[in-house]
Amino acid sequence: xxxxxxERVRSVLERIGYVWTDNEEEANLLxxxxxxxRQKPIDKVYNKISQWNRWKNKRNLVTFISGCILPTDKxxxxxxxxxxxxMSELSQLPAMIRxxxxxxxxxxxxxxxxxxANENIFQLWDVKPNYQSDFEAYVPIQNGxxxxxxxxAVPYTRGREVSRPSQEIIDEVAHLAARGYKSITLxxxxxxxxxxxxxxxxxxxxxxxxxxxxxGNKLQQKFWLYFTSPHPSDxxxxxxxxxxxxxxxxKQIHLPLQSxxxxxxxxxxxxxxxxxxREIVQDIRQLIPQATLxxxxxxxxxxxxxxxxxxxxxxxxxxxxxxxxxxxxxxxxGAASYRWEDDVTNDEKKGRYQRLTLVLKRHAYRYxxxxxxxxxxxxxxxxxxxxxxxxxxxEGKIITRIESLDESLIGKIxxxxxxxxADFSLTAQLA
Amino acid sequence: MMDFKIDTNFYTVSQVRHLTxxxxxxxxxxxxFKFTAGQHLVLGMKDDYHTREYSIYSGENExxxxxxxxxxxxxxxxxxxKQVKEGDSLEIHGPFGHFGIEEKKRDTHKHVFIASGxxxxxxxxxxxxxxxxxxxxxxxxxxxxxxxxRENYSTDRYVLCTSRDxxxxxxxxxxxxxxxxEFDKNTQFYLCGNSQMIFDVLELLKNKGFGRxxxxxxxxx
Ligand SMILES: Cc1cc2nc3c(=O)[nH]c(=O)nc-3n(C[C@H](O)[C@H](O)[C@H](O)COP(=O)(O)OP(=O)(O)OC[C@H]3O[C@@H](n4cnc5c(N)ncnc54)[C@H](O)[C@@H]3O)c2cc1C
Ligand code: SF4
Numbered sequence: 304x305x306x307x308x309x310e311r312v313r314s315v316l317e318r319i320g321y322v323w324t325d326n327e328e329e330a331n332l333l334x335x336x337x338x339x340x341r342q343k344p345i346d347k348v349y350n351k352i353s354q355w356n357r358w359k360n361k362r363n364l365v366t367f368i369s370g371c372i373l374p375t376d377k378x379x380x381x382x383x384x385x386x387x388x389x390m391s392e393l394s395q396l397p398a399m400i401r402x403x404x405x406x407x408x409x410x411x412x413x414x415x416x417x418x419x420a421n422e423n424i425f426q427l428w429d430v431k432p433n434y435q436s437d438f439e440a441y442v443p444i445q446n447g448x449x450x451x452x453x454x455x456a457v458p459y460t461r462g463r464e465v466s467r468p469s470q471e472i473i474d475e476v477a478h479l480a481a482r483g484y485k486s487i488t489l490x491x492x493x494x495x496x497x498x499x500x501x502x503x504x505x506x507x508x509x510x511x512x513x514x515x516x517x518x519g520n521k522l523q524q525k526f527w528l529y530f531t532s533p534h535p536s537d538x539x540x541x542x543x544x545x546x547x548x549x550x551x552x553x554k555q556i557h558l559p560l561q562s563x564x565x566x567x568x569x570x571x572x573x574x575x576x577x578x579x580x581r582e583i584v585q586d587i588r589q590l591i592p593q594a595t596l597x598x599x600x601x602x603x604x605x606x607x608x609x610x611x612x613x614x615x616x617x618x619x620x621x622x623x624x625x626x627x628x629x630x631x632x633x634x635x636x637g638a639a640s641y642r643w644e645d646d647v648t649n650d651e652k653k654g655r656y657q658r659l660t661l662v663l664k665r666h667a668y669r670y671x672x673x674x675x676x677x678x679x680x681x682x683x684x685x686x687x688x689x690x691x692x693x694x695x696x697x698e699g700k701i702i703t704r705i706e707s708l709d710e711s712l713i714g715k716i717x718x719x720x721x722x723x724x725a726d727f728s729l730t731a732q733l734a
Numbered sequence: 735m736m737d738f739k740i741d742t743n744f745y746t747v748s749q750v751r752h753l754t755x756x757x758x759x760x761x762x763x764x765x766x767f768k769f770t771a772g773q774h775l776v777l778g779m780k781d782d783y784h785t786r787e788y789s790i791y792s793g794e795n796e797x798x799x800x801x802x803x804x805x806x807x808x809x810x811x812x813x814x815x816k817q818v819k820e821g822d823s824l825e826i827h828g829p830f831g832h833f834g835i836e837e838k839k840r841d842t843h844k845h846v847f848i849a850s851g852x853x854x855x856x857x858x859x860x861x862x863x864x865x866x867x868x869x870x871x872x873x874x875x876x877x878x879x880x881x882x883x884r885e886n887y888s889t890d891r892y893v894l895c896t897s898r899d900x901x902x903x904x905x906x907x908x909x910x911x912x913x914x915x916e917f918d919k920n921t922q923f924y925l926c927g928n929s930q931m932i933f934d935v936l937e938l939l940k941n942k943g944f945g946r947x948x949x950x951x952x953x954x955x
Binding site for chain 2: 377379382449451453458459501565566569570572574576578606633639642
């Protein structure tokens with residue numbers, strides 16, 4: 304064991320909310336820092352992981368391996384461990400934990416699961432993070448994925464979708480809201496397919512939202528409930544209708560498009576086409592016109608032509624996203640596309656990224672500009688980077704700088720007047 | 735001793751059928767492997783860390799589990815799989831994916847399967863599973879010998895399109911064949927194989943008035 308590396312890993316994990324335990328049998332996250340210079344330690348790794356994988360049959364456990372690993376072992380370990388990373392990728396570990404469907408609240412930095420431990424909760428949902436925020440919380444509702452997008456290894460590594468019991472989710476959200484949490488996000492790889500793994504036994508996603516909406520109506524506390532990420536193919540008009548009916552269901556939708564080209568969507572095995580996406584956006588605009596729309600996009604996926612990319616540009620012009628997380632395609636080990644030719648050059652990917660960002664900026668700015676002189680509610684989240692202003696988020700998650708240094712407002716939703724707009728942010732004065 | 739949890743994923747090869755110089759069927763006993771026709775599995779060789787996806791070729795009710803593999807000469811796994819013999823051990827995970835007969839349309843629609851090369855595999859599984867299915871299978875290959883095990887399909891339901899010889903049912907690509915065909919509006923299409931074929935057929939079907947709701951696709955590469 305490489306002690307200093309293991310300390311670094313430990314510190315990263317503790318920063319995102321994990322608590323160290325000396326008892327292997329009670330851990331939710333177990334990992335190995337391997338050394339493959341000699342065969343013996345590697346043999347031990349195989350012994351260990353086979354034991355841990357047996358434990359996984361009884362409880363939900365996440366495993367990782369890092370250190371010096373031979374490429375051949377790496378391929379093998381991919382199948383045995385949930386996460387595999389090199390020490391140089393250590394800083395990305397929190398994002399990987401999130402990407403791989405391990406929806407620990409801590410992986411998103413500010414976190415809390417507030418409910419007391421419940422014997423029925425899968426161990427994964429029972430991680431005890433450090434309480435880093437007392438107004439923003441993340442509630443895992445589901446783990447794993449059944450979608451098999453060709454660029455993604457999650458379904459092969461994390462396994463099938465498993466929905467957390469709805470009553471626990473509703474109780475946890477109500478409990479958090481009652482304690483004054485203002486921004487609560489339901490987390491999962493495909494939140495809107497919630498319950499489909501237990502058809503007939505568990506409620507559906509819109510029913511879950513409705514139940515939370517009802518619980519929210521009964522509470523005196525104001526809060527905004529978000530969810531991420533939904534999959535377009537499981538997105539129904541009913542979900543949008545429910546959002547429109549309850550104040551606590553935030554008017555912000557994050558709906559990954561990935562590509563605006565139907566051929567690319569087929570090659571990505573996204574199981575929705577542009578028309579399906581368009582119909583959802585039409586429903587959003589009709590039923591919750593005030594909602595902001597965020598998306599995820601991959602540029603430069605294998606065989607993406609300029610024409611295919613232009614279709615994504617056109618989709619941006621049509622849907623006028625407020626924010627897009629644009630990724631330059633890079634093959635992921637374990638995904639089907641990993642072996643397909645990565646035939647769009649890096650320069651081309653970079654160019655497409657920049658061109659798309661420009662289109663995004665134009666529309667985001669136009670929207671932000673339309674808010675100037677309006678009074679809006681802002682959740683104050685802290686001070687800005689230079690410490691000169693307060694910073695917060697609108698209900699639609701637009702970053703807003705507030706001309707005040709009254710730290711007592713942090714964690715509160717306050718009324719403010721928007722006085723100016725930038726590409727991705729607003730400036731406001733307290734009303 | 736190494737103690738692999740994955741022991742249960744090892745299967746002993748019960749048969750290998752070489753269909754052409756480059757295509758072969760690998761068979762293992764089914765055991766408790768449950769799947770729906772159209773799904774794929776992930777296959778690897780013992781003591782080798784590489785795995786690949788393969789559509790299941792056998793039917794849901796058969797006692798064996800089969801895959802049809804087309805050797806990619808410069809590829810890694812398929813040339814090695816070609817050397818596999820009865821009694822060898824293979825590692826199998828799955829089933830995975832959602833490709834399959836549209837349940838709601840099973841008895842109300844005609845099912846048109848369009849495959850290139852080894853993309854015929856999931857359709858064989860569907861035909862074996864649902865012998866009563868109202869289907870048509872259009873198989874695009876280069877030469878007649880690539881009409882893999884075509885005796886499995888009744889001649890009035892199977893069309894072999896050969897692009898490099900005149901011995902199939904139609905000389906030319908599947909797109910050329912489809913171009914000339916009329917389809918009832920109650921038709922569900924299923925495309926499987928290389929992405930270029932899938933893109934071309936999608937375009938063609940779109941021009942014939944069939945949108946994405948009428949088409950499912952499984953891309954191999
Ligand atoms: C969901 C899914 C199901 C699949 N089902 C089958 C199946 O039933 N039968 C089958 O033979 N293959 C199938 N494949 C392809 C298979 O997984 C492998 O990619 C293929 O066997 C080549 O593996 P390899 O290790 O020999 O080649 P690699 O070393 O992985 O190199 C493969 C290269 O060849 C290309 N390639 C992949 N398949 C072919 C092909 N058939 N002809 C020409 N080039 C190809 C790839 O794009 C890649 O560039 C499937 C793929 C997917 C994603
Ligand atoms: S990208 Fe696709 S396969 Fe991966 S987690 Fe999301 S929906 Fe599932």
